[in-house]
Amino acid sequence: MTSMSRTTEPRAARGAPRSAGEVAVAKRRRPSLWIYVFLAPTVVLFGMYTVWPSISSLVYSTLEWRGLGLERSFTGLENYRRLLADPLFWKSLWITLLIIVVTVPLRVTAGLLLALVLNNPRLPLAGLLRTAFFVPVVATTAIVGFVMGFVLDPSAGPINEALSILGVGPVDFLGSSRTSLWAVMGVHVWKWLGVTLIYWLAALQTVPRELLEAAETDGAGPAARLRHVTLPLLRPFAVIIVVLTVIETMQIFDLVVTMTGGGPFFSTLATEVYIYDTAFGAARPDLGYASAIGVAFGVLTVLLMVVLTLVMRLARRRQEER
Amino acid sequence: MTTTQAQEPSRDLHARREPGRTRRRPVSDPRARGRGRRRIGRWAQTLVVGALGLLWIYPLLWVLAASFKDSLDIFSGGLGLLPDSWHPENYLRAWRDANFSGYMMNTVLITAGSIVLVVVRCAMAGYVIARFRFLGRRVVLAVLVATMFIPTGLFVVPVVELSDLLGLLNTRTGLVLAIAGGGNVAAVLLYVGFFSRVPKELEEAAVMDGAGFLRVFFRVMLPLSGPVTATVVVLTFLSSWNNFFLPLVFTFSTPQNRTLAVGMMAFQGTNSTDWAGLAAAASISLVPIVLLFLLLQRYFVEGIAGAVKN
Known part of the structure; x- marks a missing residue:
């Protein structure tokens, strides 16, 4: 978590880059499609298997639901x-x-x-x-x-x-x-x-x-x-x-x-x-x-x-x- | 083995163990005597802790021994480890008749699949989170950290329902996705921490040489991350090989997909009197992972110690 503050910021925004290498890196640092491609597996899978379950559990906890595939009915806070x-x-x-x-x-x-x-x-x-x-x-x-x-x-x-x-x-x-x-x-x-x-x-x-x-x-x-x-x-x-x-x-x-x-x-x-x-x-x-x-x-x-x-x-x- | 060596703290043994100190001082030197006493003190500590250590692994040794006995021998054998007569056929019963060969296969496949998925997705995510500023970066990090401590009990109903909807319930693929797809926040954070410490000159040099995004990641960054990857592999290996809750609810209607742990529960349910067979089944499940640990001990210990250091 300490790493958050350490992230390298785009150099180009702060002033003239000093070397050709930095120019190339700065160019590449612009949000590219690859960033989101790399992020996709985690965002999609984590969304499916961690985030969605956490949210839907909240919803399910207000249901009368007696088994997978069976009918559900809303009961409000009855379960609680x-x-x-x-x-x-x-x-x-x-x-x-x-x-x-x-x-x-x-x-x-x-x-x-x-x-x-x-x-x-x-x-x-x-x-x-x-x-x-x-x-x-x-x-x-x-x-x-x-x-x-x-x-x-x-x-x-x-x-x-x-x-x-x-x-x-x-x-x-x-x-x-x-x-x-x-x-x-x-x-x-x-x-x-x-x-x-x-x-x-x-x-x-x-x-x-x-x-x-x-x-x-x-x-x-x-x-x-x-x-x-x-x-x-x-x-x-x-x-x-x-x-x-x-x-x-x-x-x-x-x-x-x-x-x-x-x-x-x-x-x-x-x-x-x-x-x-x-x-x-x-x-x-x-x-x-x-x-x-x-x-x-x-x-x-x-x-x-x-x-x-x-x-x-x-x-x-x-x-x-x- | 601890005991026999500890009983005779012979001077020669020590001389060999500490090559830098072989030149012995005259016995009258009080410092030498003090050191000798301390040596004996250390061996006494080893003896005490060693006895405790033997006691610690005794239950596992007892089961391993029981797997070679016949059930009657287990009941009358008491504390002894050596069987009266050897019964390797216990293993045949567990391996073939109780399908532990299949369970072993499932466990290996599911563990391997989970490790690959966790390493690939966490390394990729950790890399971009650590080294790039992009829209949504803070949100992604916040969600990861916020969900870190949510217990399995909260996930399990929706995960089963989702897998059922996707047609993945009762499949090994579905199980791998459920184990490796969610959670594993620590692995992402380990990679974030590592990649944010890699000096940017390395990246710049590669870019100067004309390397693109993928090349920089796969040729420069990923190979550098060896130690972190070893840690992540070990932690994922332990958690997926030992996972029980998810495999249990994913194999209710497909017994052929059971893992070793779930298979053990089923075997006990149907053959609760076959102690020897059960002990063999337990040994089949435990011996490989213990052997693997003994071989790769350093990585296991470092992987776990890493949790404290970070």
Whole structure:
């Protein structure tokens, strides 16, 4: 986004061009057909698959519409009235929020701790260890969901085997509404911790080594170096990393659908799963109502992102003032 | 492997690992002793983190091991990884009978198509947005940024309806368009950022040599954008290979078009007791992408780290 201001402006408009090269470039810089040809694929496809859907969802949310190809009728704000009184909708928002509030701090702090250990270039096997934590990130989420169904299985899964050695269990992690959401969150953290780790490692790369060495010569121990050199320099990154982590957490759909399908007793019904169930999963699809949930969820998501971006800006400005 | 090496922090091993420091100081030198202690400290850290790392990949190893067992062995095998007897026929069952060969083909085609479409359209759009002033430039940028955070749940009904109207629902082409056509704002912005930093002298030189718009883009700009393209390819690869929501709703009535992830769901729905077959199917889906990651690790890590740096 910083690039916006950097764009080269047509030279010819500002005064006499200085070289033959600039004349040629300036000539070419005039709006040419090619510009729009290059823009066309994105404008057309993005218009079809992102802009139009966002707008038409607004329209659909005012319809009574029971399936593709079936008749639709205008019902005004009826779907929204229903939404406000729908305990499942509120529950799904609460679940989504809870997942963010629990998993984001976990990932951010655990990722930072791991990154601090793994960032040491003299640590033996650091590269191999980093790989181990990153492998779950590339593993297809939906497949991971099924795999974890086995791993958490109460009768034969390895986790319950391990628990029984300790004399606990068996625990039906996914079958009980008391544990299912926590199991999903645990798997979510397991799956995505590697990304946060990489974020922190990238942030740590920006801490100048000379600064740390200078602090060491001045007699600062590892703890003092961490507290007075590394952590202050990481602070601006912390906000960015939290925001990125929150964005990723909104996409919990794959894991929930494949691990629990939103159950048992709606205990893991994140909002996107509820939208899917209403639009496609139910015996009687309700596309109008699904669109209303989608619009409400979209608005809340964008609001959350705006707030987070403002926080990010504020943090950055404060950093610059120092 | 971490454990065995960590148990014996032999001096020779270290001497070899740090060639610049092979000349050993007399043992009485306190600095040398301090360094030795720190080395042991580092190995202790490796041991702890390594144990955690093993625990981290254990679930995946367990499933890989289960794919070679028979279902009974899985139920009684407990925590052990090695099968009592090897059953590679599990893979045959998943690959042929459950049609994971077809699902693999679909996933590869859809991922490849999405990558090509995203790279081409985002590089082109990013180039003109970064280097030209034209009517509507600000509007295009504003719309891109404004729609960046809209969740899939909001799109999905209209996208399905649109694809249905165009006759693209239930086709792989329609799925590629839905995955790669919308969204991917980050890819456009990555290209905008990159192309706006390319010095204009390069462009001028090419124009002096008589290169036209297309030539400048394809011969000068696009080859320069290698690192950004690598990042975009990796991010698109991950997101389309792992996509689940769209393939799920695009294949309700055409099971032959399912991707691996959706196929897994169907396989589990029909054969929920065939644990060994399911484990083999999961391994078929996971092993290629993990291997690819191990080969191209640098690009994956840089692609993801790029999100923080930018």
